[in-house]
Amino acid sequence: MQDNFHTAIPKSEIIRKYIAYYYFHESVSETAVKSFFYYPHYKNALTIYKDSIVTMENSYTTCTKPAKDGFFIGYTQITKHAAKAILYPPFDKIGVVFQPLGLNRFLNGTFQELVNSPIHLNFNHFKNAMEDTLLKTFETKDIDKKVAQLDAFFLLNQTNFEEKKLEQAITLLLTKEHKYTVAELSEVLSIHRKTLLRLFRKHLNCATIEYIKLIQFRKAVETFQSSIEKLSLTDVAYKSDYYDQTEFIRHFKQLTGFNPKSFFNKLSNYGGKETYWTFE
Secondary structure, eight states: OEEEEEOOSSSSSHHHTTTTEEEEEEEEEOOOOOOEOOOSSSEEEEEEEEEEEEEETTTTTEEEEEEEOOOOOOOOOSSSSSSEEOOOOOOEEEEEEOTTTTGGGGGSOHHHHHSSSESSOTTTTTTTHHHHHHHHHHHHHHHHHHHOOOOOHHHHHHHOOOOOHHHHHHHHHHOOOSSSOHHHHHHHTTOOOHHHHHHHHHHHHOOOHHHHHHHHHHHHHHHHHOOOOOHHHHHHHHHTTTHHHHHHHHHHHHHHOHHHHHHHOOEETTTTTEEEEEEE
């Protein structure tokens, strides 16, 4: 299949606080269909297509087909298991991968109010304001120019979102070596666990414990993928704070549908960032 995939981090230091990276994925093949699974992440993305229509085949499967339909913008939030994408060529898409709470920085309203399904089709919060930016971004083939256009849009559309306790919680979960329990996290932050749960649900649409386990899963993926000499799965489980192999295997099956060995054997990295897919 003829396709091009590029990733790039924002040029703006301000925007890098909220957006981890952009990706640009284009196929010019007229025949080859791409089908792949993607996996839960605490960094979630807007997916923007030019001249495609996206429909739900079921709760966790999207199907994208060419259509002279302008721009389509969808958002995939935190999910509890793998999802599948089927792409009929040709297609041209942009991914905007946000840092934790990054999208919230650009919303007028709470995340819980605006995103009501794991895969939210027709996420039109930005659509009208973003149209001129998207026309220019899809028009150029120069990656630096694409990034500059997107950076400029998001710089102009920041809000005053602030939720210090939740931000502190996420920073602790991402930077500390050991896995927190909800009780430990609440104690460190001097906040009742029910209050913390309400914050996670309001601004991330998930429970505190779900977020903790998702970070653990992604830590395991990165630990294995980044090791020069591939670690044993026993070592990966240990370094990722799983209680034992049974918990490790059960968690991976729950989130990916595969046991860890099969999952890692089939995993492909696209673009050198944290985009890991399993192709059919």
